[in-house]
Amino acid sequence: MSTILLATRNKKKLVEMRRIMAQATGVEIIGLDDVPTYDEAPEDGATFEDNALLKAREAVAHTGFPAIADDSGLCVDAMSGMPGIFSARWSGRHGDDEGNLRLLLAQLHDVPDERRTGAFVCAAAYVGADGREVVIRDQMPGRIIREPRGAGGFGYDPIFVPDQDGAEVLTAAELSPDAKDRLSHRGKAMRRLAETLQEYL
Ligand SMILES: O=P(O)(O)OP(=O)(O)OP(=O)(O)OC[C@H]1O[C@@H](n2cnc3c(O)ncnc32)[C@H](O)[C@@H]1O
Numbered sequence: 001m002s003t004i005l006l007a008t009r010n011k012k013k014l015v016e017m018r019r020i021m022a023q024a025t026g027v028e029i030i031g032l033d034d035v036p037t038y039d040e041a042p043e044d045g046a047t048f049e050d051n052a053l054l055k056a057r058e059a060v061a062h063t064g065f066p067a068i069a070d071d072s073g074l075c076v077d078a079m080s081g082m083p084g085i086f087s088a089r090w091s092g093r094h095g096d097d098e099g100n101l102r103l104l105l106a107q108l109h110d111v112p113d114e115r116r117t118g119a120f121v122c123a124a125a126y127v128g129a130d131g132r133e134v135v136i137r138d139q140m141p142g143r144i145i146r147e148p149r150g151a152g153g154f155g156y157d158p159i160f161v162p163d164q165d166g167a168e169v170l171t172a173a174e175l176s177p178d179a180k181d182r183l184s185h186r187g188k189a190m191r192r193l194a195e196t197l198q199e200y201l
């Protein structure tokens with residue numbers, strides 16, 4: 001059985017990636033805690049795809065394991081797609097989820113409800129020990145509300161209501177883990193990636 005390294009330093013993202021991959025494949029999954037530490041290069045790509053590939057290539061180069069990385073973010077229509085690839089450090093401090101979502105809410109203060117649309121985007125990249133590369137992007141459309149709700153998920157989940165059939169108005173942070181995986185940018189991109197990789201995993 002092959003082993004795949006999930007190359008993320010974000011613990012909550014890792015929980016989701018592990019859960020999605022465990023359901024989609026039978027491969028053994030390890031995280032960065034299971035390999036010797038290495039210094040990360042800056043995520044200086046121009047796109048989600050660039051950054052996802054950069055993280056996966058770096059992980060393979062340092063560990064020799066085939067790796068999957070995710071680069072993701074929230075793209076707000078009224079902000080021309082920002083925070084986008086800058087989502088993790090929007091407020092200036094990397095990984096400050098509360099600071100990031102508070103700044104975004106302040107910036108959107110005067111934007112009326114009908115224009116508070118956007119999407120979470122995820123590029124999921126696989127790089128093999130043989131150098132083979134696959135990268136797949138998917139998204140979860142929805143809208144940004146005015147006050148955070150819910151304790152699940154991470155990042156901007158408490159202020160994002162995914163589009164769903166029916167009258168659901170739950171934020172991504174109010175969804176069960178299964179429901180988030182079913183709808184999410186990460187769930188969709190990683191399931192498609194796993195499907196593509198099926199022949200040689
Ligand atoms: O780069 P790694 O080590 O994987 O961890 P990271 O947290 O820096 O990850 P990204 O560079 O891909 O930035 C993603 C940011 O986008 C936001 N984000 C991505 N997916 C999200 C989700 O499912 N729910 C809420 N926010 C999300 C959140 O702010 C993340 O920190």
Ligand SMILES: [Mg+2]
Pocket residue numbers: 043088
């Ligand atoms: Mg990052």
